[in-house]
Amino acid sequence: MSTMNCFSAPDAAVRSTPIVALRAGDLAAYLATAADTTRAWVGAAGFLAAPATALLVPGADGHPALALAGIGDADDPLALAHLPLALPEGVYRLSDDAGSAIDPSLALLGWGLGAYQFDRYRKPARAPARLALDAQAASLADAYAQLKASRLVRDLVNTPTEDMGPDQLEAVVHRIASAYGGTVETVAGDALLQRNFPTIHAVGRASHRAPRLIELTWGDAAHSRLAIVGKGVCFDTGGLDIKPADGMRWMKKDMGGAAHAIALAQLVMSRKLPVRLQLLVPAVENAIGPNAFRPGEIIATRKGLRVEVDNTDAEGRLVLCDALTYAAEAEPALMLDFATLTGAARIALGPDLPALFCNDDALRDSFATAARAVRDPLWPMPLWQPYHSYLRSHVADLANSGPSRMAGAITAALYLERFVPASVPWAHVDTYSWNDVERPGKPAGGEAQSLRAAWAMLRQRFGVA
Template sequence: MNLPPCFAPADPFDAAVPVIALDGAALDSFLGGEPEAVRHWVAANGFRAEPGTVLLVPGDGGVPLYALIGIADAADPFALAHAPMLLPEGLYRLDAQRGLRIAAGDALLGWGLGAYRFDRYRRAGRAPARLALPPRDAAHDEAAALLRASVLVRDLVNTPSEHMGPEQLEQEARRLAELYGGQMHAVVGDALLAGNFPAIHAVGRASHRAPRLIELTWGDPSHPHVAIVGKGVCFDTGGLDIKPADGMRNMKKDMGGAAHALALAKLVMMRKLPVRLTLLIPAVENAIAGNAYRPGEVIATRKGLSVEIDNTDAEGRVVLCDALTYAAEKSPALLLDFATLTGAARIALGPDLPALYANDEALARDWLAAAEAARDPLWRMPLWRPYLSYLKSNVADLANAGGSRMAGSITAALYLDRFVPPDLPWAHLDVYAWNDSDRPGRPAGGEAQGLRAAFALLRSRFAPLSGG
């Protein structure tokens, strides 16, 4: 399995500089068995194994003896994420015999996420330190797959919309289909009307780049059917209800739901989960032109519900409703959707906690348990159906938004809920898909959130004994 250049194969393992992970308590115990010169060096450098710190300890002839890495929690996948860019360039290996034990999979994932830099348009300032990997095992392969999927989300979200429009999202889905033996189909432009996807067409028709519904299928037809839907708004001006400049600045990330859906589909195919997969991405740009959809218009949807457009900036739910309806027609055993849907979710929960909605208690419980086990946090929010009154329309079956600013994330989820049969287990994740600032392992820019938890959920449900 191909890995980033921050990793090296096992052949030079013994020649690599040992990395010893410690917290404050473990440091004192560790130093008790070390030479006096080492204790003096550590004290002279003021190293106390605080999280996010490193110290290179010199040995004979100027060759490093080992590197000490301060961490907070050895079970945190991000425990070593600061090391690749704080340690000098070179080759290192995790010392499993001394210090705190970090699982090999967590070490690979954290090191890889910490070494990530988006370098499509400029060269990185320096190369990260490299980690020598022990012989491959199942945990190694799983962590490598999770790393590649997380990097895919980051790369897709970080790419500006000029190079990541609806056509490019389709190309990425085609690439994955060809790589893993899936089948691809796309409904493009005015064919959306002929194919009964009127809501997707309404939102995307004003762009010079044609809207489309991207569909990837994969797997054995006899296996349980899983449908994954991702919001693919490749740029969001807000439409005629135009966003202010600061609100539009990072709207290249409004296809973050599609990026998560593509990455989760990649994990399912790469790890060969025994499921039949359908991936659906309504891919559009919410642009401004003479034919843009307008506030007050009533648009049709695939389900047959009429929708009054209260606000053209509430476009994500409009494109998703056709895709969710189409997914439900296939009667999957499970339906998941990902979307950068509302700023209200960020107001409620902040940037790091995606909002989870579900119409099925077992599904919500299982995804939350997977999130806790994977250290990939989510927060359950209620589908409080009395709030549907906020989406009341006097001329249509419902409105896409309302005049009240109350419960904005909940009402968006309730809108989607109208397009999912109540007996179909469905969960919706409202993600930010972005880091506003640099943190170890979480550089500013695109971010995968809830992805590792989602894959753990699918694996626990459909391949609990396979190791896949």
């Protein structure tokens, strides 16, 4: 997993280089009051304070006197995210000199995201530059918790399935439960049938690693109940409707929804949100074998609805529907689910915008408002009821998919909605959980998307103890 080696406790005895953050429009005013040598160096280097650029300015002793950081927006959490790997190794600090003031919480978050390197299988080429900031200070505790949760998502998604299958995912849940006083119960293998979780069993039964439903509970039973559900398909071959090679290549990330749910649960517990938490992770591999579930089969669900399997590659909604039904039985005050559910959401919104579906307008609006406030984008999408016709089955209550390629993200959300009582406020996030390309603060690979937005919404809805 990644190591958090990008911060340094403030220490007057340790030499640190001040960082002056500048927008392009502020550069001239800054240089007007700067030393002649600084103006000359900036001009010679052609530094224009463009976003995601940096320039070290040397001092008379040959050591850096300061670092100039080009930023686009001081309120962007990723404003400084390019610096940990753009600046030479060493210790840096936020400057009090003229420039754009960066909130320390945003600096901590952006620096930690920009310094991220997944080092489980190879040593990074270099260590990140370190920011002198008291990451454990009470004023920064929430930002640090969000950073830890975001990096946890990246670590879990980046880990290949051999080391992050259903059993290892369960071990992660046990670890965070132990750290924060939660309890874990797991229903695995054929016990899923005995406990009435038939769709989870059907999807995962062909794997050599047993399917399971992992449940973590935490908090005071007198508090409002919060249910968080995450799709934990640790690898998705597509089943008998097998994916082509290019569609299967990155399917280790198909448990990205579970990674988000686990990380959000960690945030809830570490920050002591006053809720009764229930985390549910249906963890499976959608494998191919003699007992793999087949197209055309009719599968029972926990809710009692019968589902015709139109496509075994629409498996995420199958494992989720039993988990959602189970969560709803306790009548939570709020239910959230996260899932890498459809390619259609990526076609509609691209890789950076998770699709948000809600059965409650107030919840939708508060989630979207929180996302804008913390710069963690998602996009509300409609639960357009006429599209239920795309899930029609001639032999069962509904199908898990259909022949039409129309409205794929919406029909998947409509399928899930059939398993959520209208009385339970519910939000479904269809997330990519991945960066295809390298960008400042967004390294290629696993990514937390809408996690900080969800946390901001939960803080507003339930308050912090």
